[in-house]
Amino acid sequence: MIELTQVNAAHGRRTVLALDQLRLLPGQRVAVVGPNGAGKSTLLALLAGAMHPRQGRVRINGLNPATTPPGERARHMAVLTQHEHASPFAVRDILAMGLYALPKGPDRNARSATANSGLNPDARIARILKELELTPLARRPLDRLSGGQQRRVHLARVLLQAEAFAAQASSTQVSAAQPWILLDEPTDALDPRHALLVLDVLRRKAEQGHGLVAVLHDLNLAAALADRVVLLHEGRLLADGTPDVVLQPELLEKAYGCPFRRVLVPDGEGQPRPVLLPDAGALSCIRTDAHRLAHRQDPSTEALLRPSPERAAVGF
Amino acid sequence: MIPCAPHGHALNHPPPVPDPLTIAPTGTPQAEARRIPPVLQRLGLALGFISLCLLAYALGPVASGWEALTVWTKSDPEALRLQAVLWQLRVPRVLLAMGIGASLAAAGAALQGLFRNPLADPGLIGITAGGSVAVVLALALVSMGWISGHPLLLIAFGFPGALLAVWLAYRLGSSRAENPGGGTATLLLAGVGINALAFAATGFLLAVLDDQSLRNFSFWTLGSLSGARWSLLLPALPLLVLPPILLARMGGSLNLMALGEGPAAYAGLSVRRLRRNVLLLVALCVAASVALGGAIGFIGLVTPHMVRPFTGPDQRRLIPASALVGALLLLLADALSRSLLPPQEIPVGVLTAGLGTPVFLHILRSARGRALNRTAA
Numbered sequence A: 001m002i003e004l005t006q007v008n009a010a011h012g013r014r015t016v017l018a019l020d021q022l023r024l025l026p027g028q029r030v031a032v033v034g035p036n037g038a039g040k041s042t043l044l045a046l047l048a049g050a051m052h053p054r055q056g057r058v059r060i061n062g063l064n065p066a067t068t069p070p071g072e073r074a075r076h077m078a079v080l081t082q083h084e085h086a087s088p089f090a091v092r093d094i095l096a097m098g099l100y101a102l103p104k105g106p107d108r109n110a111r112s113a114t115a116n117s118g119l120n121p122d123a124r125i126a127r128i129l130k131e132l133e134l135t136p137l138a139r140r141p142l143d144r145l146s147g148g149q150q151r152r153v154h155l156a157r158v159l160l161q162a163e164a165f166a167a168q169a170s171s172t173q174v175s176a177a178q179p180w181i182l183l184d185e186p187t188d189a190l191d192p193r194h195a196l197l198v199l200d201v202l203r204r205k206a207e208q209g210h211g212l213v214a215v216l217h218d219l220n221l222a223a224a225l226a227d228r229v230v231l232l233h234e235g236r237l238l239a240d241g242t243p244d245v246v247l248q249p250e251l252l253e254k255a256y257g258c259p260f261r262r263v264l265v266p267d268g269e270g271q272p273r274p275v276l277l278p279d280a281g282a283l284s285c286i287r288t289d290a291h292r293l294a295h296r297q298d299p300s301t302e303a304l305l306r307p308s309p310e311r312a313a314v315g316f
Numbered sequence B: 001m002i003p004c005a006p007h008g009h010a011l012n013h014p015p016p017v018p019d020p021l022t023i024a025p026t027g028t029p030q031a032e033a034r035r036i037p038p039v040l041q042r043l044g045l046a047l048g049f050i051s052l053c054l055l056a057y058a059l060g061p062v063a064s065g066w067e068a069l070t071v072w073t074k075s076d077p078e079a080l081r082l083q084a085v086l087w088q089l090r091v092p093r094v095l096l097a098m099g100i101g102a103s104l105a106a107a108g109a110a111l112q113g114l115f116r117n118p119l120a121d122p123g124l125i126g127i128t129a130g131g132s133v134a135v136v137l138a139l140a141l142v143s144m145g146w147i148s149g150h151p152l153l154l155i156a157f158g159f160p161g162a163l164l165a166v167w168l169a170y171r172l173g174s175s176r177a178e179n180p181g182g183g184t185a186t187l188l189l190a191g192v193g194i195n196a197l198a199f200a201a202t203g204f205l206l207a208v209l210d211d212q213s214l215r216n217f218s219f220w221t222l223g224s225l226s227g228a229r230w231s232l233l234l235p236a237l238p239l240l241v242l243p244p245i246l247l248a249r250m251g252g253s254l255n256l257m258a259l260g261e262g263p264a265a266y267a268g269l270s271v272r273r274l275r276r277n278v279l280l281l282v283a284l285c286v287a288a289s290v291a292l293g294g295a296i297g298f299i300g301l302v303t304p305h306m307v308r309p310f311t312g313p314d315q316r317r318l319i320p321a322s323a324l325v326g327a328l329l330l331l332l333a334d335a336l337s338r339s340l341l342p343p344q345e346i347p348v349g350v351l352t353a354g355l356g357t358p359v360f361l362h363i364l365r366s367a368r369g370r371a372l373n374r375t376a377a
Helices: A040-048 A091-097 A106-114 A121-131 A147-172 A192-207 A219-225 A249-256 A282-294 A299-305 A309-313 B038-057 B067-073 B077-115 B127-143 B151-173 B184-208 B211-222 B230-249 B251-259 B261-266 B271-293 B299-311 B315-339 B348-365 B367-376
Strands: A002-011 A014-024 A029-033 A055-060 A077-080 A180-184 A211-215 A228-233 A236-241 A260-266 A272-278
Touching: A002 A040, A014 A040, A014 A228, A014 A236, A029 A040, A029 A192, A029 A219, A040 A055, A040 A077, A040 A180, A040 A211, A040 A228, A077 A147, A077 B261, A091 A121, A091 A147, A091 B251, A121 A147, A147 A180, A147 A192, A180 A192, A192 A211, A192 A219, A211 A219, A219 A272, A228 A249, A236 A249, A249 A260, B038 B077, B038 B315, B067 B077, B077 B151, B077 B230, B077 B251, B077 B271, B077 B299, B077 B315, B127 B151, B127 B184, B127 B271, B151 B184, B151 B230, B151 B271, B211 B348, B230 B251, B230 B271, B230 B315, B251 B261, B251 B271, B251 B315, B261 B271, B299 B315, B299 B348, B315 B348
Parallel strands: A029 A211, A029 A228, A077 A180, A180 A211
Antiparallel strands: A002 A014, A002 A055, A228 A236, A260 A272
């Protein structure tokens, strides 16, 4: 379980996130949405332990992520950051790095073999590669792949880490807590088909009992993935609930500052399914705002623009 | 915003994907080498290594060629004299060259992995300079009779100097999320700064030193192995041999640094501990090398780049292979330095710099170097 209580996070003096109470349960698929700078990545950084809160308590499976040693923390969460690096390592070597925190030595094979799924590391890697359609790329150097392919490789590494420790936790029964999967923009740089593929894989991981927290920009992908949506606005929780409740035009307009329209389109089974669109009038309304700002002629600007004798004297 | 297709709809017909459940081991670069059985590969490498060692041992102004080997079977006075020369001068020199070469090359490979930067080299980024200032300071104290000239004492002096320089280089020049200005350019500029400071400091010490130490000074700044004696080598040998072995054992952890510091930590790597250990060991490698052989440049830069096409980026192979090749490189450079213009000796640092600079410029021009400049920006 993830628990945030009275949390206040700041960059320098500026508060970037203030949350009274947020409790996320294992097996939930949580999408974190909100405009740029709303505190989405900050929330993820707090959960991942990359950032200390100025005040308040962050607990993930009962641990304080900011003070837990990395080796222990890796058993309780797998994290995909927004900017992952390219490197000359082959794809399957990158994936093997997701298993770094597994116990080393002869113990490791024995333990994996007795794990519930009965898979050794190589078979695990092969399976996740197949799930994310990466098998043909397994031996290619990562830095020779496209941005979207690299994104899927890193996602596969993160999912592999979560899965391996889930199996380990259940086989050793040290703790029944499943690792959390924390993702910052998992569908970034992915084409629509692979974005859907990733969502499908993520849904299945959640069905296996992993808690899932994903920062997403695309509200429709968020609706497709999540059973719970957390909407942030200016560092505060604006709404929290099922996609049907949170992804409503009025709330979104309040958060994003532009009108939204919710239209129903038939899905694969002919059932109506809501799709969110920025309102057709939104573009012109934004453009009007921008135009007004750009051509604003308040007295102070005018004063600055007017040639003045003193400035001319010093060469302005 | 792009409207999303109904969930699952697009996934009904994924393209056919080959389905090998187990995947053959990686190795695009080393696929060719894999056709030869591993036992033969290792045997071949060992034979090549030993014969190159013997070649280097047999090069020199006296007792060169076969004579270096056959002289041990004779017992006339001239042979005994040559035996003494070989045993007292050349054998320790060969061992010292190998130790320093291995040490510097392993340090370079580990630094390149830690900094995620192909131009991290102890010489270029000022670690060698930091160590040499401290060692020259120690020499100044020796010449004033304040301390003894024991090799371990010189290493003890060089260590903090090298450590300070490597720490500075790390703060300034590694590309990290929290250090967006860090990158190849910053790293090299930091090296320029540290090298200039070291030059000034040695220049100051130069003014203080007496004649004998002046000669030592030029020896230290150019790098030379002509001072190799058993008395110098034996106490220092563990400090040359152990750090590369320990660095090689950290190869698996260093591999994770390729993910970047944040992701490596999320995967379970204690980045701070690894960084501390690697920096300490690199400083030890450099301090020992500088104290015994002076500022020998470019071995740490060039060797990993020579080795990488054969080992791939995996540090578990790269560091030991670099150590072996670095040992050979310095050994051969030193053999050349004493046999090119006999009886005069060219300082070995001059040779390594002369041969290393073109390689350095090539790396700067290469796609890898450019790519790194981009990611660092």
